[in-house]
Amino acid sequence: MTRQIDKRPRRLRQNATMRRLTTQVCLDPSDFIAPLFITEGEQVKSPIRSMPGQFQWSIDLVKGKAKQLHELGIPAILLFGVPETKDSEGSGAYAEAGLIQRALREIKEFVPDLLLICDLCLCEYTDHGHCGIINAPGSPQFDAKFPHGYLLNDATLERLERIAVSQAMAGADIVAPSGMIDGMVGAIRGALDRADYSQVGVLSYAVKYASAFYGPFREAAAGAPQFGDRHSHQMDPANVSQIFVESQLDIDEGADFIMIKPALAYLDVIHRLSARHPEIPIVAYNVSGEYAMIKAAAKAGWLDERQAILECLLGIKRAGADILVSYHAEEVCQWL
Numbered sequence: 001m002t003r004q005i006d007k008r009p010r011r012l013r014q015n016a017t018m019r020r021l022t023t024q025v026c027l028d029p030s031d032f033i034a035p036l037f038i039t040e041g042e043q044v045k046s047p048i049r050s051m052p053g054q055f056q057w058s059i060d061l062v063k064g065k066a067k068q069l070h071e072l073g074i075p076a077i078l079l080f081g082v083p084e085t086k087d088s089e090g091s092g093a094y095a096e097a098g099l100i101q102r103a104l105r106e107i108k109e110f111v112p113d114l115l116l117i118c119d120l121c122l123c124e125y126t127d128h129g130h131c132g133i134i135n136a137p138g139s140p141q142f143d144a145k146f147p148h149g150y151l152l153n154d155a156t157l158e159r160l161e162r163i164a165v166s167q168a169m170a171g172a173d174i175v176a177p178s179g180m181i182d183g184m185v186g187a188i189r190g191a192l193d194r195a196d197y198s199q200v201g202v203l204s205y206a207v208k209y210a211s212a213f214y215g216p217f218r219e220a221a222a223g224a225p226q227f228g229d230r231h232s233h234q235m236d237p238a239n240v241s242q243i244f245v246e247s248q249l250d251i252d253e254g255a256d257f258i259m260i261k262p263a264l265a266y267l268d269v270i271h272r273l274s275a276r277h278p279e280i281p282i283v284a285y286n287v288s289g290e291y292a293m294i295k296a297a298a299k300a301g302w303l304d305e306r307q308a309i310l311e312c313l314l315g316i317k318r319a320g321a322d323i324l325v326s327y328h329a330e331e332v333c334q335w336l
């Protein structure tokens with residue numbers, strides 16, 4: 001029995017072929033950046049408890065993993081170092097024979113066409129776990145205008161410049177400053193250009209919120225602050241207008257990509273920035289806590305893992321992200 005109904009949107013959903021024809025957003029391996037954690041030692045593949053399916057890798061083993069990801073069609077990996085020793089200055093972050101520098105050289109040689117992106121921050125290398133130089137009485141950088149324990153902006157910039165150049169020297173294709181330090185992109189761009197690394201790109205964590213969803217990462221990278229928090233530099237989840245200031249500054253300072261982080265609770269931010277900046281690739285970081293939530297719920301049998309993962313990633317892309325940093329990258333590319 002046919003009734004008179006003016007519009008029948010279900011026509012476009014009536015069978016799988018029609019649905020395939022009318023699909024708007026697709027995931028493709030070329031959308032992904034896969035994060036990897038590197039640790040010292042040999043033959044180490046150490047499971048990260050809070051991120052089932054993710055590991056800390058020693059350099060000898062991560063090379064094989066990098067090759068597999070490349071063969072799946074993933075264009076880039078994002079490297080985080082989990083060094084054995086740390087100090088108050090985070091000097092391991094720019095040591096020539098530092099963990100990440102060695103990893104970059106070896107992976108580049110083993111898989112030359114895979115793009116190597118390097119997280120550029122001090123928090124994994126400082127014994128206090130902060131993303132830069134901390135204002136401490138007695139230290140050479142002490143500045144009485146700021147409270148004790150405050151993250152010193154300009155003293156930190158000089159460190160970030162050194163890290164950027166050392167990562168570029170070791171073979172990084174793109175550096176990814178993640179500290180939300182004012183002026184970081186301009187400082188890094190200038191340092192790379194002066195050192196004759198103008199081909200090395202900057203992927204800026206332009207809009208990074210002070211989020212609970214980094215919890216599992218801090219276990220994975222052993223980079224939790226030993227005191228205080230990151231609220232003086234990362235953004236307040238209640239705010240949105242600052243995203244325009246942060247993103248515009250980074251673009252003006254020379255960022256080649258801008259990243260929004262986390263992704264799922266900030267789809268409005270992704271949407272607004274992709275509309276505001278059609279000139280630059282928008283990257284969204286589907287962070288550790290977002291990954292862990294799905295893994296935990298799936299393990300409990302509370303949702304369909306595959307469908308939930310694809311739905312989240314499609315949602316991030318639909319919101320306007322061009323590129324997804326996700327711990328799901330490998331599994332998703334195996335399904336596609």
Ligand code: PBG
Pocket residue numbers: 119120121122123124178213214215216217218230286287288289
């Ligand atoms: C800082 C950094 C963090 C993450 C990426 N880079 C942690 C933080 O800001 O506390 C989090 C990523 C994730 O949760 O997956 N170097």
